Every structure is written in C-alpha cells, then in structure tokens.
Amino acid sequence: MYQYDDYDRALVHERVAQFRDQIERRISGELSEEEFLPLRLQNGLYLQKHAYMLRVAIPYGTLSARQLRTLAGIAKDYDRDYGHFTTRQNIQFNWIELEQVGDILERLAEVEMHAIQTSGNCVRNITTEAFAGVAADELLDPRPLAEILRQWSTVNPEFLYLPRKFKIALCAAQADRAAVMMHDIGLYLYRDAAGELLLRVMVGGGLGRTPILSQQIREGLPWQHLLSYVEAVLRVYNRHGRRDNKYKARIKILVKALGIEAFAKEVEAEWQHIKDGPAELTDAEYQRVVATFDAPAYATLDDADLDYGSALARDDAFTRWVSRNVRPHKVAGYASVVLSTKPGTSSPPGDVTSTQMHAIADLADDYGFGEIRIAHEQNVVLPDVRKADLHALYRRALSHGLGTANIGLLTDIIACPGGDYCALANTKSIPIAQSIQQRFADLDALHELGELSLNISGCMNACGHHHIGNIGILGVDKNGSEWYQVTIGGSKGKASALGKIIGPSFSAAQIPEVIDGLVKTYRDYREADERFVDTVQRIGLEPFKQQVYRQAQVPA
C-alpha cells in the first residue's frame, strides 16, 4: 500500500476545504451552476437522474482494509447502504446530497482518500491491473510509476481544462489486464536485453461514440522520460485538440485527423524542448516511491500445501471456484483471489453492500495483509492469500454472497449503471444483465462454456465497454423505446479488437434468447479448447447471425 506523506495529506485536506467553500458558494447562489459544474466534476461529483453521485478515486485500484471500512461507513451513513465499483477501479455512491459532500470528503481524507479528478476534462485516475505487484507473469510492479504519474497529474495547473477527459493506464505484465489499448495514453513497461526499463507508449485509444484502439507512438522510451513525454502529449492535445464538438474532442480524434506519424512528429518536437529538463525522473525518486509502498511480509512457504490439496480433492464446488477465481502468485505458497461482485439476480454487477465491504475488509485482514484491489471487471481482489487459507476464505466469501465461481465467464458481466441511475443513458443496463444472469444461472453449463466476456452499456458513451466484450450489448433509443444492439468478437488485452454488430437491434425481452442463440452457435462450431472469441474469429459473424435471427424470427 502506498503511504501518504505530509505533502499528500496537506493536499487532500486543503482540497476538501476548497471544495467545501465552493459548495457553499453554489448553495448561496454566488456560483452559477455553469461555473460550479467543472469544479464539482473535478471533485468527482455528478448530477444524476435522482441525486448527486460521488465517484471516489481508488488509485490504481489499491485499497486498505481500513479504507474499505470507511467506504462502508459512507455507504451506510450517506447512501443507501451500498457502493458501485467501476471499470476504472473507482467506487461510486449514487444517492448523495450536496450539503453532505464536504463531510464525506473529510472522512475520506482521514484515511488518505479523495475524489480529485475522478471526472471532468482532466487527467483521470491512473489505472493498472488488479494483480499489480503479485501476478506471476509480471516484469515489475507498475504501481510506483503509476503513483508518480498520479502525483504529476493531480492539480497540474496547465492540464485541468483539456478538450475532454484523459485516461492513462499502465501494464507491466505479459498479459494486459488493464485494457491499455482503450486509453488516451497506454503504457507498456518492458526491459531491453541489457535490463533497461523502457516504455512502449500507445496513444489515441478510447471507446464512446467513435471506438478506436490506440496506436503506438513511441517504442523504447527510457522510463526516466515518462513525465516529460506524457507532458508533451498533453500539451499538443491541449493546444490542438478540438473544442467545438464534445463528441470529437478526445485525443483519439486528433490522432486520427493528423495521422499517427504527424501527431508523433508534433509530440517529438515538443518533447525535444523539455526532455532533459527538471521533469526527468531520477532513480532516487523512483526508489523513494517504491519505498513508500509497504512490501507485504511474505512467509517462506512450500508452493504445495497439503490441506489445500485435500480440500480440492473433497470439495468439488471449491475446486470449481479455484479454477476460475484463484490466480497464480509470484511468491511460492500464495495465490490471489477474485471475489465476484456478480452473484446473479440478487445484486447488480459491481454493487457491494456495506456489510459485504466489512466482510471483505475482515477477509483481507484475516487472510492477507489487509490489502484489497478493485479489478477493471468490477470485481474485488485479495492479492496475497496463503494457499492453506483458500478453503476457509472460500467458505466465508460464500456466506457473504461473494463466492460465485464465475470469473471470466458469461455471468461475470461488466455493466454501466444505465438508465436506473444515469441521466445520459438511453436504456437500462442492470435489468438486461440480470435477465442474462437468470438465464445462465446453471454453473455447470457456464463452466462448460468457458471464457466469455459480456459487456453492457446503456448508451453510446460506452461506460460498460461493450465494444470490447466478446459479446457486447449497447442500449439504443428508437422513437422513445429501449432497444439493444448486439456485437460479437470484441476483446481486450494485447490482442484487443472491437466487436462487430450482428444486425438489427432487439427488445429487452428478446435478449436472453439472443444470447442463447450465440452460445448455441459457439457450441455447435467450436473446436477443441477454442474460446468463444476464437470461434467468432475463425468462422465469422454469419453462422451466429443465422441462428439468432432465425430463432428470434426477426428479419436479419
């Protein structure tokens, strides 16, 4: 866990006081809503359909048990007893009153948390994968560099009024679990033959109305230039990005308009001016930040554990859970556990009650080092669990509704809050997710289907990342009624791809049947261990279309 120093503490407390004052001036009418809007957004406060929503930053998805208990307290005292984890590793509270925001932020500041820049046209929460620091396939822990970027981008005066929001993600493992290629800037960390730490910089990714995967702008950038290079990209974007149309204002549109070569040339020219200046990172600074992350005190264990082995042998449900929800750890005898927030119809994807938050915090204290991660898929990760403790942890997770063995399976749905909450949404998302989860409640069948991601967005803004789901569902408005467009073949990670639309959209009632048709087609055509997305890639859209539209008796 990153530990705040005096600077970090001073900043969050001053920020609370500043925003309290701005809220008071809004309430008194001194500030107009137009003037207040960007101020509240940069403090994570949205105005939704029914109430204000507060989005709290969870930098690179890392939380302590103490912090999670504070979030539980906020859910209980200021919200309707739950919070919603987002795809960018943050948490949202949906039922907030403006008058109480100052007190909530004060409570967050007490546990070294804040809501700074979780919204607005500025650099947002820096994200990386939930298994940072523990994944077996990791080159190095990306969090120190993520923290360095977080600090640099926090209240950076030049870049607070960009043309549009700006998202940065880092990946330092073999597999990309941070959806790097759909970010405005994506950073892949790697080492060259001599062991030098280098960055591959990607730029111009993003979903929304115009989904685009990022392109490589720079290879082999020495890590010391991280800040100066990002600064150069942002300055070019701030000066030249479009501001006349909010749907064309993301950096992806500028990169596309100029072409990657011309854009790279602009950035390179800007970077030449600043690259060897004081922004160049030093090894001392890197080591200082590394040291602020308390390293867990791992015990020396055998990698194989006898009790764990016998639990696997006698408890089939546990074995099945392990097969989906437990990940290899870089330290022998340990594993990482994913607690599913997608139990099915009993609660919407990503929603966690205050009781569950307390339970998760207890599990982290009892079986880990009091540390918790939030995954891009809206699930909760306990990064450091002894294999010997897995069975006991599983039993306890189950009793709190957090033990569903469905990670990476069809019911592990990523969904935005949709029309139930969001003022921008065209359609609801949660009832669609639940109708699918109900149809595919049978765990045996789910496991037999294997890896299959399903993403739902309630509008073009694509908060549910429907473009990169193996199956994507987009809510669209047709003459005032809610319809759903289906795409297949999307994927994230290093082999990212955007899904393709299979045909005319469906009513909400048809959706479970449509998913059934897609799954049936996959079953009919799959070869050996092929995943759903591989089958789509091999045989194309047509067989899926035929099945779905014939079955739904809708003309294709």
Place this chain on the structure above:
Amino acid sequence: MNNLISLCAGQARLVADDPWQWLREPMQPLPAGPLILPLTAWLERQDEATLKGERFSLDGICLAPEDEVERLHAYLPVLPLIAIEFPSFRDGRAYSQAYLLRTRLGWTGELRAVGDVLRDQLSHMRQCGFDAFAVREDKSAEDALKGLAGMSVLYGRSAIEPRPLFRRRSAGEPL
C-alpha cells in the same frame, strides 16, 4: 475600471487606475489611449520600425486561443504587454500559451488573463505564468483575490516553479 488584479513581486493588489483598453473586436477608427489588440489588428497598426524591433509599441497584443504563441517571438522586445483571452473559463488553451510564453519564449513582461476570468481558476493561471488578471466584469475582483493562492502543494512543476516536487523535496525544502 478593468476589475484588475496585478501581481507585483509576488504581492497581489487591486488596480484602480489601469490605463489599458482591451478591444476584442476593434472598431474603426480605433479609440485613443493604450490598446490591447488582437494579433492581426496589432500588426496592421504598427509602423515598420516597431515591426523590425527598433521601437517600442504603444499597444499590447491579445492572443486568441487558436493563436500560436510562437508567432510573437519577433515582437517580444517591443511589446509592452501580452494578454491571453479565455473565451470561456472551460477553454484551457490559454494555460499552455502562457506556460510557453514564460518558459520557452522567455517573456518577462506583463501577462494578463482577460475574458471569462474567475476566482476559482486564478491560482492555475498564476502558476502558468499570468501576473495580471482582468476579472470578469460582473464579478468582484476583491472576492477573486481569495482564489489566487490556491493550494500549498504542487506535485508537478509550473511556469513559476520549474522544479517538480521531487526535486524540491530532495533539496530538503519545508512543506
């Protein structure tokens, strides 16, 4: 009365007798007195000696968001003042323009924010190098003064603090 706050040696003060007149869209004939003009109007009004850098200009320039600051390079020695317009406080291009004028072009004269200039953005403007702030007419400049200081912590760097925090920190400076 331009509703002006000016920074002088780090001290902010309200200026009651500011002589400058900012003409967003210059009318013809131009009024008398020191004017702040858009780049094209400024260029038209200068004589050859000024354009060649041999004589001071009596007029300041106001940059629009789409103006490239690099175009001012040749005229910096003769300019009495540069203003940058915020057509809306949500348009952040002026921050980069100011930063570049200060750090790359080496402008040391007055750099004035004009247009939609409001209390809650003043500290960002100051850190990007502005040292004069013509607060929007309907707002109180005295009230806006409260926004000038901003927060005590700056992680990164700015036009007025070229060292990021990690370099100041290693120099052992107090908070």
